[in-house]
Amino acid sequence: MERLSREGKLGRALLGADQRLADPACREVLTDLGEASGRTLKEVLDGTGVSARTYLRWILFFDGRAPDACKSKHTIAATDPGSRVVFICPLAFVEIERSNPEYAEATLIHEMLHSLGLGENPPRSGKSRSACCPAAPRRSMRRRQALSCCSGRGASARADQMISGAIRG
Numbered sequence: 001m002e003r004l005s006r007e008g009k010l011g012r013a014l015l016g017a018d019q020r021l022a023d024p025a026c027r028e029v030l031t032d033l034g035e036a037s038g039r040t041l042k043e044v045l046d047g048t049g050v051s052a053r054t055y056l057r058w059i060l061f062f063d064g065r066a067p068d069a070c071k072s073k074h075t076i077a078a079t080d081p082g083s084r085v086v087f088i089c090p091l092a093f094v095e096i097e098r099s100n101p102e103y104a105e106a107t108l109i110h111e112m113l114h115s116l117g118l119g120e121n122p123p124r125s126g127k128s129r130s131a132c133c134p135a136a137p138r139r140s141m142r143r144r145q146a147l148s149c150c151s152g153r154g155a156s157a158r159a160d161q162m163i164s165g166a167i168r169g
């Protein structure tokens, strides 16, 4: 599997996501959403001892094509709840970064929420959602968002195991 550089389109979107997370209104999404055992994502994050912005830097981005994490041409990114590995689907990501950069940033934050343990079909949270994740401009984009959400089907868990020794700490 190919680790993606934090430069280019991904780097630009990460910078935007980082700036969003600097806004307390955006970070409210962490207290509004939780993982399966009932903890809020904020509690999960606090357990890591780092800020949301630092946690975003902890995430490892891999090309999602080789592990077959890009289920359709509309899949932008994928991961498994609790995994620090996020797969990027390069063709869809580059396209969305070009046509709707805010959406690309929101997608990265969305994947970060999964990385903290968020499962599928999270409850809606109006305020935080709008602060963190701007609405997609077209209905078809919403459908794409649903498609991009977001199971790596175990691929990211396997990647976690492969690299856990090298990246821990």
Ligand SMILES: [Zn+2]
Residues within 6 Å of the ligand: 110, 114, 120, 148, 149, 150
């Ligand atoms: Zn998702």
